Amino acid sequence: MKPKKMFIIFLFLMIVVVPVAGSWAEDGEGSVGLLDDDGKEDFDTFFEEESGYDPLESMNRVFFQVNDKLYFWVLKPVNRVYSTVVPIDLRQCFGNFFDNIAAPVHVINNLLQGKFTDATIDFSRFLINSTVGVLGLGDPALRSFGLEPKPEDFGQTLGVWGLGEGPYLCLPLIGPLTVRDSFGFAGDAVTHPVTYVSSTYLDSTAYYSADKLNLLSLNPDLYEEMKRYSLDPYVSMRQVYLEYRRNKVLDKKVENNIINDL
Amino acid sequence: MLLRNLKKIIMMKYIYALLALLVCSFWSDPSALALGGPTEQLRPTLNVVIDILLDPSLKGSEYKVERRTKIMGHVTQVFDFREMSKRVVGREWKALSPEKQDNFQKIFTKLLENAYIGKLENYSGQEIQYIGERLKDDRAIVSTQIENNGQLIPVDYVMIKEGARWMVYDINIEGVSLVRNYMEQFKSILRRDKFDGLVKLLEEKNRTFE
Numbered sequence: 001m002k003p004k005k006m007f008i009i010f011l012f013l014m015i016v017v018v019p020v021a022g023s024w025a026e027d028g029e030g031s032v033g034l035l036d037d038d039g040k041e042d043f044d045t046f047f048e049e050e051s052g053y054d055p056l057e058s059m060n061r062v063f064f065q066v067n068d069k070l071y072f073w074v075l076k077p078v079n080r081v082y083s084t085v086v087p088i089d090l091r092q093c094f095g096n097f098f099d100n101i102a103a104p105v106h107v108i109n110n111l112l113q114g115k116f117t118d119a120t121i122d123f124s125r126f127l128i129n130s131t132v133g134v135l136g137l138g139d140p141a142l143r144s145f146g147l148e149p150k151p152e153d154f155g156q157t158l159g160v161w162g163l164g165e166g167p168y169l170c171l172p173l174i175g176p177l178t179v180r181d182s183f184g185f186a187g188d189a190v191t192h193p194v195t196y197v198s199s200t201y202l203d204s205t206a207y208y209s210a211d212k213l214n215l216l217s218l219n220p221d222l223y224e225e226m227k228r229y230s231l232d233p234y235v236s237m238r239q240v241y242l243e244y245r246r247n248k249v250l251d252k253k254v255e256n257n258i259i260n261d262l
Numbered sequence: 263m264l265l266r267n268l269k270k271i272i273m274m275k276y277i278y279a280l281l282a283l284l285v286c287s288f289w290s291d292p293s294a295l296a297l298g299g300p301t302e303q304l305r306p307t308l309n310v311v312i313d314i315l316l317d318p319s320l321k322g323s324e325y326k327v328e329r330r331t332k333i334m335g336h337v338t339q340v341f342d343f344r345e346m347s348k349r350v351v352g353r354e355w356k357a358l359s360p361e362k363q364d365n366f367q368k369i370f371t372k373l374l375e376n377a378y379i380g381k382l383e384n385y386s387g388q389e390i391q392y393i394g395e396r397l398k399d400d401r402a403i404v405s406t407q408i409e410n411n412g413q414l415i416p417v418d419y420v421m422i423k424e425g426a427r428w429m430v431y432d433i434n435i436e437g438v439s440l441v442r443n444y445m446e447q448f449k450s451i452l453r454r455d456k457f458d459g460l461v462k463l464l465e466e467k468n469r470t471f472e
Contacts (some may be wrong), residue, residue, distance in 0.1 A: 048292065083369070229378075230443075231448070232450065235446050235447045235449075236443055236446075237449055239438075239443045239447075240438050240443065243438045243442070244436060244437065245435075
């Protein structure tokens with residue numbers, strides 16, 4: 001499918017579905033103000049907060065199992081080979097490369113959220129890393145210029161615009177998402193430079209898989225550890241995903257920097 | 263001249279003695295300066311834990327029990343496992359008998375020990391950076407960072423003041439709350455299997471670490 005066509009479908013989704021989606025309650029999104037609840041006598045109201053809207057839980061759990069099997073039967077053995085063949089330094093370089101290529105997505109979404117300074121930083125990072133960093137394999141923008149990446153994706157932009165996160169989804173191959181982030185996912189796919197180089201699904205999928213495989217090879221124990229330490233891995237993963245994404249939307253990092261200045 | 267110098271020396275000694283006395287009196291009074299703020303209370307404990315983890319005489323699985331007992335001895339000084347247990351169980355906690363509460367605290371602490379000290383045992387001595395702390399009434403968040411595979415991972419300790427002590431009741435890794443994660447998991451288990459079912463599942467989980 002041509003990017004143009006994808007964009008039209010995406011636009012259609014935005015126009016038709018967003019008004020509906022907008023009416024979803026944003027119950028669970030105030031979770032960051034840890035210090036704002038009322039002390040320990042009130043500890044049960046602290047935890048009254050909605051855990052995330054998961055009306056499709058039974059379907060999601062099936063896909064969670066599917067992904068689990070895929071992980072152990074396919075992903076893990078593939079990653080084992082990949083990690084043995086490619087040394088970690090090189091894999092870190094590939095990680096930089098994938099991040100660098102995604103820079104346009106980050107710049108666009110910073111702009112869409114009105115974060116002009118961050119957009120400039122990401123743009124400078126892209127220029128520096130693509131040239132001095134040899135096609136983005138290195139990260140001299142961070143190491144020599146101290147420019148920290150400010151990644152923003154379209155899911156975050158939609159959140160900043162006030163769209164509710166909608167039902168939680170766990171999709172085969174893709175993993176945890178919310179409906180809002182699935183729009184974000186589509187939006188990022190459209191703005192990602194890979195779609196301009198090649199518009200076949202196969203290429204995009206191959207690129208996406210390589211990116212994710214490389215990411216996994218850098219954090220190999222994450223999933224299994226999560227499984228090992230939890231009594232209900234499905235709920236644990238859902239909670240991690242939702243909290244992580246909510247913090248991203250609210251830019252909790254910014255808050256941390258404020259502490260820094262105190 | 264000599265006499266004046268002597269007088270001066272005696273005077274100084276007197277002042278030092280007074281100072282020492284003053285310091286000692288603070289020392290013995292737990293609510294006084296000696297304990298300090300949340301970061302000052304957390305840091306020594308984490309340092310000791312790291313020292314134990316790096317201690318070559320305690321390395322290896324044959325010293326696991328000894329090492330963990332030592333670590334937990336220090337950790338319980340600054341981590342409030344009672345408060346954590348209370349929070350993961352939620353509103354049902356108050357209805358439980360004290361024995362059940364104690365038992366739950368014991369097995370939940372064991373799970374955290376298995377999970378997180380188990381994870382820390384791979385620790386290879388990266389420095390913990392203290393980024394800052396935020397205070398609000400009797401609550402505090404101490405923000406730290408730790409490096410792992412070239413990535414900086416933010417770890418926040420959420421603390422509550424109990425008397426003069428600041429106690430950790432939650433850890434947020436990359437902004438994701440540990441206590442809330444378990445609470446969410448336990449919520450559906452409690453609904454389905456009730457409290458006794460949860461205890462059984464926890465005990466089973468703990469056995470998998472042996």
